[in-house]
Amino acid sequence: MPNALIELKGIAKSFAGVHALKDVSLRIDQGEIHCLAGENGCGKSTLIKVMSGVHAPDHGEIYLEGQLRTQLNPFEAIQAGIQVIYQDFSVFPNLSVAENIALSGELARRRKWIDWRRMRRTAKEALAKVGIELDLDAKVEELSVADKQLIAISRALMQRAKLIVMDEPTTALTQKEVRALFDVIEGLKRDGISILFVSHKLEEVFALSERITVMRNGRRVVTEEARNLNREMLVYHMTGRQIEETHYEAANKTGKPLLRTDRLGLAGCFEEISLELYPGEIVGLTGLLGSGRTELAESLFGLLPATAGRIEIGGESVRIRSVRDAVRHRIAYVPEDRLTEGLFLQQSIERNLIVSVVDRQKGRLGMVDRRTLKATVRSWIEKLGIKAPSPLAPVKTLSGGNQQRVVLARWLAANPKLLILNGPSVGVDIGSKEDIHQAIRQLAAQGIGVLMISDDLPELRQNCNRVLVMKRGRLIGEVEGQTFTPELWAQMHEENAGSETEGKRGDSA
Amino acid sequence: MSIPTAKRPEPDSSYGRFSFSLRRWMAQDGNLMRLFVIMIVVWAAMAMLSPRTFLTIDSFSSMAFQFPEIGILALAMMLAMISGGIDLSIVGTANLTSILAAMMMVRLMPADAGAGESAMYMALGVLCALVSGVLCGLLNGWAVAKIGIPPILVTLGSMQLFIGLAIVLTEGKAIVGLPEAFSSIGNGTLVGLPVPLLVFAACIVSVYALVNRRPFGIKLQMLGSNPTAARYGGIDNTAVLLKTYALSGLLAAVAGLVIIAHTNSAKADYGTSYILQSILIAVMGGVNPNGGFGKIAGIVMAVLTLQFLSSGLNALHVGNFFKDFVWGIVLILVMVANEIGPKWRWRRRQPESSV
């Protein structure tokens, strides 16, 4: 049996009464790639934080290379060679790219003085390792989510680590970047470094791992060699139920289009976007990083009012200059970055749910009618199966997937006609994802139009009638949802690499 | 809509039912509870130290004439702080608006005005103060929301601006000789209660309704905790901020009116020590300086605590500097209690729950 690098025995941890972990034991061997799988809120991130000294366990023991560590803190954990890429990245928005990457290494070497040239050099190497190029002096807050994630990855890779823990490192990455990351991981393994990998994307789990640990409700369910498991078994372990891959049956395009844009443009972000969306349709929108699809969505939602072209809603030309306009036309938008754009972390679940519809809860004297408000909240919590101790608990105490459901519920409560989803299942587990997809399909079946922005090809394939592809601010193609394969996607991009002008109008009109 | 979910949420059984349980309220609002305890302790301590002066009707009535001014200003400060900002200009606004009102009542009113006419000028003065208070607030709100200047800078500048304007208008002198009827508001009683206290109560009720019961209040608190998410959530941040600062200005103007009624004069520099005090009361009352949270009950208790302390120590004839010293200690004790209180209780309860 190979040496255990880290061993957790009987770990228990609870937060103000919520048992996040109950009697969890886990062993990670030298040089192995170990996957941690489980539904949202089953305790994966918490387990990781225990390992890295961020949380002290209530019970249980931690052994590092056979040695019992009673009071592990983050600094010691790093010294002991444990590097974590946190789910929320833990990057510093106010610092430069170079510093974000190199600072923790300097700190771990107990350096007291800063040598800026050395830092830049280190950062450059790290970026080269992951195969990306970024302006070293750019402040991280100016970067996209994906770039932030890549920075968090580069940072962890630069350390003399024995174990690298990756808590959903691929949520914001494109296929290409994911492949680059996997190459890096293979390389690390060859160097004898262990990897603990958390992902909700089962393809990734199977592509990478040697052993898989499945957790459910704060307990470890099973630890098994990857080759002894298949998709169905894994899903069953995770959810305790069977889930089949289903496809959304498209409704027939009937009547007037719900949304029609005519050569919509926003200076510097996108141009000549003409698309149509019919009631009951789920239309996918995808593209490479920085393709402008987020900006397009935000334009439709009035956050970045378009500077050219026309928008029609229900056949009527409308102007959307502000979120108010958009909401008035019953457009809803579930943003890309849940933590900063979607949620009020300190506020209660209840308030997060009703914030966008609070004006409609007016009762006597224009006061909020608490009875209907609570009824609304309760019904949405039940409909989306949000797992929460109480609707009055701060939303920050929820796990990622449950947080996403809160944001979704907020906009569903607004009873939209057009629902724009930007990464609706980023960081959401397979069971929840299925639930969210079901909810979206039901909405579409009721006649709502859905525009779904996603990188997750299976998700697009399963749910979308059509998928629009964007590149560099322009639509470059449209594909039937069910036929949208990775190969086709890659092909579309390559075709357009040289001959951009041709694809300008896209096939969407 | 029903979705097949494997795990049904375990709903909090109490949520949505309207039964009041003290234990639950205490658990939820531990901070308020502790503030309440501290208020009572301070009151009892003061009563014990000087029972003959502190525990008299006169003493309570004297207090009731004192704290409404600062109480109303603290409410104004609270609103700005919930939005994640701060309003240093409230005292400037109070003085400027009350000077405008006093000018209306003193300079414009003809000397031989009859009762009716005098009432009209008084009403005009009050209206003028309230409107200008809203305008002062809108200026702040506009600079914060539209121009994007940090609130602390805006209101520091506008504080100077408002006081400066007040000085230019009055050349620094006090405006005196307000109509008799008006100053009887500030020093008189209605059904046995001091009028300023009633005004304060009215402000409390309206601010409570606004912040806790109106959609505006919920939007304000959400905006305070995450402005970006508020924008994405369909809140019109500009409108909410404008309203917030306008309200803060309005409350400041009300405080200004109470002040001139109480002192029968208006002056550019009255109450300058109230600025830091109102911040102190707001944070002691549980307003999060980073925005998003604030409870009116907390403000009321903090105001009362400080008033008990102040009057109690005055009765002991200790120096006013000693009062500062004790205030500081009480404030920090409140905060430390809030911080370690819940942990301590939780640790005590833990064995029960893990069975």
Next chain:
Amino acid sequence: GGGDGGKASPSGSADGGASGDSGSAGGKKYKIATVVKLTGVAWFDRMNDGVKAFGQETGHETFMQGPQKADAALQVQIIEDLIAQKVDAITVVPFSAEALEPVLKKAREKGIVVITHEADGMVNTDFNIEAFDNLEYGAFLMDNLAQAMGETGEYMTTVGSLTTTSHMQWEEGAYKRQQEKYPNMKAVARKLETNDDQKTASEKLRETLKAYPNLKGFQGASGNDAAGAALAVEESGLNGKLHVVGTSVPSVSAKFLESGAMSMIGFWDPAEAAKAMDKLAVMVLEGKKDEIKEGMDLGVPGYESLKVRDGKYLYGSAWVGVTKDNVKDYDF
């Protein structure tokens, strides 16, 4: 610490007569509160000495209170509390006389005797006693400034704040005197605000000096103005060229008077003022109100022959001018 209470000042030694009749008689002992503008400044610390001395000499319960910040609102609150404490008399040095009218009215309605100081024209008071007439005091300072400047040249004036009535009156008295008697002098900057802060006063002088390089005189109202100005004068090497006069206390100004950076300071002894107020309060409480009339001797230095206007506004002649020749005579 600062509480070195009953220390007798040279002038204070003469006030045995002040207490003579009321103290020894063993009559009723009264509780008399003194409320000042601000505590923690040299001026009112000195007043506290007088308050304590009066209490010791007469056996009445006397004490002083005052806000920790210069703010009328705090003074109102203190008086509200004193009313509730049922003191027999309140003697007040108002920060803003107007703001205190209602609360003092309330006090008088409850039978409390109110004596004020530095609040000429106050309505709701039994007596207001001034150490002197404010306009005359300002003129007195101006006479000294003119003398130092040789009655010609540019000068500037400062006030603690534009909202302090007595400062404004001193300044106006001085300006009027200059206009009438010293036509060759010119006020180039008037009523600059120093916020009662030495550093600000010093900066105002420096700045004015740049705008008006021929500046020859400075008259400051607040107790910190003259000292701040003198500091700037000394650092600019203008001793004897730029003349500083103002209100101050000897202990703060002594070194500047001696170095020549300051020509003269004027003041009245706040301790004596406190005794005068307390004495008046006791007289009113004992029903001797009728005895207070023109020419009366309060038995307190500087208040030996009171002037009376309208029956209740009393004026002493208590100002003192101090130059480097007599600064050694004072120890506060």
Next chain:
Amino acid sequence: MTRWARSSEFYVGLILLLLFAIIGSRNGAFFSAANLFDLIRSAIVPGIFAMCATMVIISGGIDVSFPAIATFSMFSATKLLLAWHFDGPVFVAFALAGAIGLCLGLINGLLIAYFRLPALIVTLGTSSMFSGFLLTFVGSRQVSNLPASLDRFGKLQVVKFAGEGGITVGLPMTVLFTAAIVLAVAGILKYTMIGRGIYALGGDPVSAERIGFSAKFLQCFVYGFVGLLAGIAGMIQTTMMRSSNPVDLLGTELLIIAAVVLGGVRITGGHGSVLGALLGLLLIVTIQNSLILVGIPSYWQRLVIGALILVGTGIAAYQIKRSSAKRKSILA
């Protein structure tokens, strides 16, 4: 646009130059050495305070107690030295004041770090506590007779020459202290792990702990260091004013914080630079010290200061908002 042209330092610098040009065109004396020296002199103590505010705000906290700490340290140190009849090197006085300040700062730091209390509340509370304690138990009477060595030090000038009109133009020795402190703070923030930790803590405290910074240590360091600086600043104030006043400096905190925020130190933490803070401070100091030069009557001065703060910050904020709204173009 390049990165620095989008920075707030750039805009505040521009506005400062604009202000210089306007004032200079109204009164040429503005550009005289005497005036520039005086501006620097006025910024000596506020300059150190600005460093305090900068460091704390970058760390994601706030401190409103530094004036109280400064006053406490300088006054109690002066009292101690006087009690010891001290006449040794001034270094001892500064060390003593600094040490007292450090202790008080550490009280803030411990409360904030170990009880996880909001910094604003803690420092509001301790500020009230410190000055209340000082004035109640240490003394409230201004000390004008400093130990001789301190008094001598106060008169030392680092440069000195005779300007026009026989005015001595000079800069006090203490300017070197401020310069050294500014450099030290800039150095700490830029070139030490602690400094970068302060930025990291201000940017994202949770992440800072995760990569191994100790938030407790950093917070204690920041507040302790600020206390140290404040203590030194207090002693500087004492030597410059050549007297120690226990109510000096109080109430300057908000203006200082506003000045550094104006200079681009973001109130939410993590952003800002020493250069920006100094520019912001200089802007405020210039506005405050130029109104007489420009010839604005004293009644209008406050109004003008308020308006200038609003306009100055408005332009800076508007420009930053506009330039940051411009995104990199995605379109090829």
